[in-house]
Amino acid sequence: ISSKMEATNALIGGESSGGLTIRGHILGKDGIFAASLLIELLSVTGKNLSELLAEINQRFGYYYxxxxxxxxxxxxxxxxxxxxxxxxxxxxxxxxxxxxxxxxxxx
Structure with a gap:
């Protein structure tokens, strides 16, 4: 993840196993960090996971x-x-x- 992020100057990178990192965090994937970001997002927006996913799909399209x-x-x-x-x-x-x-x- 980190090499591709550096090559493309990406803000966020992740993989299907749940590992994720963002620019400025450690270069390796971090599932606990990803879960913490999701919990923070739920708390800050006051929305549930289904609502957030619907917004993402509406804005960027479905991908799986x-x-x-x-x-x-x-x-x-x-x-x-x-x-x-x-x-x-x-x-x-x-x-x-x-x-x-x-x-x-x-x-």
Whole structure:
């Protein structure tokens, strides 16, 4: 998160696991900090989480990521590793894939 934030001069950065940081805070993700910011936001605005989410969706549109755990045999894993990492080919898993990130694995 921190390297991309620095490269783009981002104010806030986070990931699907709940880790988040803001410019001026520690460079690593911090789930407790993220939860604290959310609690403060709820307190300051007097709104509940559903109301805040509705406002965000109205202003910026809906966005979501789907994460799936797929299970394979050891034999299939070997073929998939070669195909995905070496050849940069994606098998047809039956899902539309819009983006692949090869940093720190495959996402």
């Amino acid at each position: 990521m789907v994460e799936k755990n797929l299970h394979f045999t050891l034999e299939d894993r070997s073929r998939l590793v070669k195909k995905i990492f070496a050849n940069k080919e994606l098998p047809d898993f039956g899902y539309d894939i819009h983006h692949v990130n090869y940093q720190d694995g495959v996402k």
